[in-house]
Amino acid sequence: METLTINEAQEEKRLLKPKRERQYSFDLLRILACYMVIQVHAGEFYYICPGFTICKDDGSVWAGLLGSFLRAAVPIFVMLTGYFVLPIKVGTATFLKKRCMRILLPYAFWCLAYASYDLIAKKTNVLEFFKAITRIPISYGTEVGHLWYIQMSIGLDLFFPIISPWIASSNREGFLYYLVLWAFSLFYPYIHLYYPNIFGECFWNNIHTFYYFTGYVGYAVLGQYLRRFHSEKGKWDALVGFLCLFSGGLVTMWIFFERLKTVATIPELELSWGFPTINVAVMSLGYFLLFKNITVRCPNWLKKVIAKFSEMSYGMYLAHIIVLNLFHLAFNNIIPNQGAKIMILAILSFFGVFLVVWLISFIPYSHFIIG
Secondary structure (H helix, E strand, O other): OHHHHHHHHHHHHHHHOOOOOOOHHHHHHHHHHHHHHHHHHHHHHHOEEHHHEEOOOHHHHHHHHHHHHHOOHHHHHHHHHHHHHOOOOOOHHHHHHHHHHHHHHHHHHHHHHHHHHHHHOOOOOHHHHHHHHHHOOOOOOOOOHHHHHHHHHHHHHHHHHHHHHHHHHOOHHHHHHHHHHHHHHOOHHHHHHHOOOOOOOEOOEOOOOOHHHOOOHHHHHHHHHHHHHHOOOOOOHHHHHHHHHHHHHHHHHHHHHHHHOOOOEHHHHHHHHOOOOHHHHHHHHHHHHHHOOOOOOOOHHHHHHHHHHHHOHHHHHHHHHHHHHHHHHHHOOOOOOHHHHHHHHHHHHHHHHHHHHHHHOOOOOOHHHHO
């Protein structure tokens, strides 16, 4: 009871502090990451064939060219979460309740929305619709792949109260100890091409030596590390950021095109596009370093627009597949070039889904829908 009282007092003290100036550089980074997700998904129409085989035409080439440098989108979201959320400053129950209202309820709404969309679009029948609803607690009900991110985010939120005391007390050496081992684990997708069983892995055990350092939590820790030890603008930030972005993206693209020559299925092709890979992590760090200290000098009305896009980003992520599908149906047969299709679909869907979510925001209790 005493601990709860202390936590409540700390939270009250935090709320009474002067409001921190908005960091528009991170708003821009969040907006960019949201657009990146939409463009990657726009490309999926043109390189994924039935049975998750590869479309052996220009669509796959354009997807590689336009999508490889955008694979940092999800890691950027997680890094931003680590930057702003960690370490948690309230009790576990308070934190989880707040995150539940922000993430879980809109997620449940859009699971239902996508199941309804499939029914209306006649992609499924009434029986499958109700089956999809019963599957929501297990996965996300329907085959709408982008919702995997929400499940992963929920897992991070459940884990944050456990690592927060370490985050709060650790020094630079402690962060680097974890991050170096985590970075080594990011080579595993490539190591497994040559050594399927390594560091204790075998058919009865897939928990290898460095298993506990793997996963998306590393991106959250990296985000907090940058806040703790590299929040001030450094003279090498831009150069290092550019080199990380360029080298990470180039390796990602090169591996994609090399595998395009030899593999037959989408999971094999997307090896270098995996988020827990060293090349994507380096690219994500590059984006973060380039954006973290941008000074936004523009009229106040434009700053409000930037802030509004940033605030709507979670709802945009949840809703964008429906809007993207509608634009694909409307324009796919009109635009001849597949590269142009990807770009135009992405741009139209980005602004279209913002409009949809912005209009929803005027509905009472809209935070239960768009976060």
